[in-house]
Amino acid sequence: MTALFAPYLAPHSSTEGDLIKKSIPPIWMERGNPEHPLGTDRFGRDVLSRIIWGSRISLVVSLVAIGVAGTLGTLLGLVSGYRGGLTDAFLMRLTDIGLSLPTILIAVVMVAVSEPSFRNVVLVIALLLWPRFARQIRGETLAIKEHDFVALAVVAGRSSAWIIRRHIFPNVVPTLLVISTLQVGYVILLEGTLSFLGVGVPPPNPAWGLMIADGRGFLATAWWMSLFPGLAMLLTVLAVNLLGDWLRDHLDPKLRQAAPTAGAESPLAEAAERVEEIPATGATAGGDGG
Amino acid sequence: MARYLVGRALQAVLSMLVVVSIVFVLTRLSGNPIYLLLDVNATQRDQEILTRHLGLDKPLPVQYGIYVMNIAVGDFGNSIISRRPVTEHIWERLPATVELGFVAMFLSVLIGVPLGMYSAVRRGGVLDTAARVFAVLGQSMPTFWLGLMLILFFGVVLGVLPAGGRGGVLHLILPAFTLGYFTSAAILRLTRSAMLEVLGSDYIKFARLKGLHEQVVLWKHGLRNALLPVVTFAVLLFVQFLGGAVVTETVFAWPGLGRLILESITTRDYPVVQAGVLVLSALYLTGNLCVDLLYSYLNPRIRHYSS
Numbered sequence: 001m002t003a004l005f006a007p008y009l010a011p012h013s014s015t016e017g018d019l020i021k022k023s024i025p026p027i028w029m030e031r032g033n034p035e036h037p038l039g040t041d042r043f044g045r046d047v048l049s050r051i052i053w054g055s056r057i058s059l060v061v062s063l064v065a066i067g068v069a070g071t072l073g074t075l076l077g078l079v080s081g082y083r084g085g086l087t088d089a090f091l092m093r094l095t096d097i098g099l100s101l102p103t104i105l106i107a108v109v110m111v112a113v114s115e116p117s118f119r120n121v122v123l124v125i126a127l128l129l130w131p132r133f134a135r136q137i138r139g140e141t142l143a144i145k146e147h148d149f150v151a152l153a154v155v156a157g158r159s160s161a162w163i164i165r166r167h168i169f170p171n172v173v174p175t176l177l178v179i180s181t182l183q184v185g186y187v188i189l190l191e192g193t194l195s196f197l198g199v200g201v202p203p204p205n206p207a208w209g210l211m212i213a214d215g216r217g218f219l220a221t222a223w224w225m226s227l228f229p230g231l232a233m234l235l236t237v238l239a240v241n242l243l244g245d246w247l248r249d250h251l252d253p254k255l256r257q258a259a260p261t262a263g264a265e266s267p268l269a270e271a272a273e274r275v276e277e278i279p280a281t282g283a284t285a286g287g288d289g290g
Numbered sequence: 291m292a293r294y295l296v297g298r299a300l301q302a303v304l305s306m307l308v309v310v311s312i313v314f315v316l317t318r319l320s321g322n323p324i325y326l327l328l329d330v331n332a333t334q335r336d337q338e339i340l341t342r343h344l345g346l347d348k349p350l351p352v353q354y355g356i357y358v359m360n361i362a363v364g365d366f367g368n369s370i371i372s373r374r375p376v377t378e379h380i381w382e383r384l385p386a387t388v389e390l391g392f393v394a395m396f397l398s399v400l401i402g403v404p405l406g407m408y409s410a411v412r413r414g415g416v417l418d419t420a421a422r423v424f425a426v427l428g429q430s431m432p433t434f435w436l437g438l439m440l441i442l443f444f445g446v447v448l449g450v451l452p453a454g455g456r457g458g459v460l461h462l463i464l465p466a467f468t469l470g471y472f473t474s475a476a477i478l479r480l481t482r483s484a485m486l487e488v489l490g491s492d493y494i495k496f497a498r499l500k501g502l503h504e505q506v507v508l509w510k511h512g513l514r515n516a517l518l519p520v521v522t523f524a525v526l527l528f529v530q531f532l533g534g535a536v537v538t539e540t541v542f543a544w545p546g547l548g549r550l551i552l553e554s555i556t557t558r559d560y561p562v563v564q565a566g567v568l569v570l571s572a573l574y575l576t577g578n579l580c581v582d583l584l585y586s587y588l589n590p591r592i593r594h595y596s597s
Contacts, residue, residue: 093301093304096301096305097301097304097305097308100301100302100305100575100578101305101308101309101571102570102571102574104536104537105536105548105551105567105570105571106309106312106567106571108536108551108552108555109313109316109551109555109563109567110312110316112555112563113316113317113555113560113563114316185429185430189430189432192432192434192435193432193433193434193537196432196434196537196540197536197537197540197552198556199555209432209434212432212434212435212438213434216438216541223442223446226435226438226439226442227439227442229435230432230435230438230439233432233435234427234430234431234432234435237429237430237431237432238426238427238430241426241429241430242426
């Protein structure tokens with residue numbers, strides 16, 4: 001919501017500051033200025049406004065990245081599950097490999113080498129994200145394939161593409177929605193981490209991670225520069241995760257008790273799944289648990 | 291079982307090849323390395339000599355072959371900045387990363403296991419609720435921000451702990467906690483669910499019927515059986531710490547491998563970046579492989595299931 005109405009909500013410009021008014025503390029402290037409730041940064045830019053505008057970056061990056069990864073992953077998952085056989089074996093090995101890569105490490109290096117830009121950040125995140133979708137959607141497809149209406153359609157001489165589009169896809173939509181929501185928080189954290197390390201969306205864009213990194217040098221004197229963007233991130237991710245959990249419980253009870261998919265899947269993925277519906281970030285982001 | 295072993299090992303090798311290929315493509319994409327190596331006054335002739343010397347005049351598949359061969363024998367070339375072999379740089383930094391990862395794992399087990407046990411025993415109690423909040427927060431908190439806030443509180447406001455760098459035990463506390471926070475939450479939840487499962491079993495009821503002391507029942511009979519998934523998970527975490535310490539090491543100026551990679555990215559020292567990523571990925575993948583194998587060996591259900 002904040003992201004949508006950023007232009008109306010934000011009291012000040014996010015990229016232009018007033019150097020005279022730099023490093024003003026939040027409103028409740030001495031020297032606080034009612035015009036800047038959460039203070040200003042070292043260039044005199046309003047922290048609150050930057051947080052509000054920054055929500056757009058987080059949101060757009062995660063939506064686009066999840067859109068791309070979701071489309072690719074769903075497509076591959078559908079084909080893999082429906083065709084079975086060699087196609088399935090090949091695509092699922094590919095997925096296993098994708099899931100076993102140390103995410104953050106690869107992301108950092110990929111973006112850094114290919115020059116940080118909005119497009120590259122989105123592409124790299126999407127590239128690392130699609131296997132999660134493919135794995136789940138394939139499992140769903142396998143189950144749906146067994147229903148009578150699919151067999152009927154086959155008997156009726158419909159093409160595979162038509163069956164996938166008309167019968168299978170509509171049935172995986174709830175699952176897709178749940179996974180997507182559960183990934184939003186993860187992507188926001190990943191994007192924040194990239195920005196923080198200086199390989200995310202380039203400045204002067206008010207990305208939250210970037211704001212936190214900017215304030216790092218002023219922790220002792222101007223802690224608000226780092227504290228508030230992080231708090232915004234924490235609350236956003238928390239809200240999205242809770243929404244995702246709620247969606248999962250209400251929309252798709254199947255996912256809750258989803259049995260581990262058969263085959264050569266790593267046994268630990270099963271253990272990891274039990275503890276983390278949301279994959280690890282930061283510290284563990286190297287491998288995000290599975 | 292044998293089929294599973296071979297398949298799993300093959301997958302790890304393939305994953306490593308994918309990483310190697312990604313790194314190869316990236317380093318070739320990032321522009322001609324001879325411009326980085328030579329200074330602006332270099333003549334056309336100098337450039338040609340260097341190009342030939344580095345093998346950059348050969349076709350790409352051949353370059354790729356040479357590159358993979360070199361990696362296989364552990365030759366990563368020299369750093370562009372320091373002109374020293376890259377392997378030396380890696381060996382200098384690796385101990386710090388391993389140390390941090392080890393302490394962080396230890397810390398997360400130390401926090402996660404007892405809290406998880408008590409959450410299971412006093413299900414629905416105050417501590418259980420608090421533990422859940424702790425876990426949910428851990429999933430939503432940006433690691434680097436947690437690190438900074440810890441520095442702010444313990445380093446700046448209270449002034450009791452050092453804000454960064456490597457030194458004595460005190461220097462380890464903040465980074466290890468930052469790195470281990472999420473995982474201690476994960477271990478907590480895993481211990482809790484494993485304990486709940488075990489506590490509902492017949493042999494626990496029997497142990498209680500025998501009149502054993504409740505603490506003996508919990509720690510000896512309960513925890514021992516609940517520990518298998520927890521231990522394997524902890525080892526897995528250690529491996530991931532190795533792969534993911536980039537962020538924490540940056541926040542705390544910890545002189546480890548992750549930070550070396552990031553520093554080398556800023557100085558465009560690509561041989562070091564390349565080697566660092568490959569070493570961390572190799573450790574990560576090998577670790578994952580070992581844990582999977584260990585797990586399937588310890589857990590008979592999987593052994594039968596996949597054979």
